[in-house]
Amino acid sequence: MDNPPNSLAGKVALITGAGDGMGRQHAILMAERGADVVINDVNAAGAEETASLVRALNRRAHVEVCDVADVAAIRRMVGNAISTLGRIDILVNNAGFGRRQQTWDIGEGDFDLMFDVHVKGSFFCAQAVLPGMKERRWGKIINISSIWGMTAAAVSPHYCAAKAALLGATKAWAREFAPWNIHVNAVAPGGVLSGGPLKFYTKEQLAAREAAVPLKRYCDPREISYAVAFLASPAADFITGQVLSPNGGEVIVGI
Secondary structure (H helix, E strand, O other): OOOOOOOOOOOEEEEOOOOOHHHHHHHHHHHHOOOEEEEEEOOHHHHHHHHHHHHOOOOOEEEEEOOOOOHHHHHHHHHHHHHHHOOOOEEEEOOOOOOOOOHHHOOHHHHHHHHHHHHHHHHHHHHHHHHHHHHHOOEEEEEEOOHHHHHOOOOOHHHHHHHHHHHHHHHHHHHHHHHHOEEEEEEOOOOEOOOHHHHHOOHHHHHHHHHOOOOOOOEOHHHHHHHHHHHHOHHHOOOOOOEEOOOOOOOOOOO
């Protein structure tokens, strides 16, 4: 029997920032759907915990602890992963962080770090996996942006700008890589009950923000993973250069 269209059987996925939160959920869901997973994070303990969850699903897991802001480390990571698991079919550029700052508080180091992790890291991860994808004439790259990359906010302009840059890279890569059947898309989450919202808001503030969402809630991280896994699967083989934004209706954009 043929595999269902959402199957990832036989594929190898590299997920950056997979030591916790959304990245961990991406790894678990892809493993459930048949993929082996390369787990990257700067936190070794978190990465190993994610790997144990993937292995419990009878899938192979390879851990690479490195900072995606370091281009040389990215190249070593991809080389090690290919040596261990054979190839990389799917790249999820998930590594990232948020920092609530205003323009007047942002130093050069703050700005550089934000772009180094979100933009430079994603760019050079894609560059590193590209030769194998071109050779096999198949690949899926999913960049994790944010609704703040689409609409911005009155805080964290460097974060908004970095996430917007990922949307630009997504569209450019979709056109550039199409001749090799490599699909590139972005997921731009709205409010997620992970990371920033749990870190930056009090319980009362979070409740107020959820109340402003048409669906009256923020989502579980796994709900973002459903979108990521869909875009990584054969079910999305005619989709490239697009932005999928699971956000409960908080941001609704038309054409």
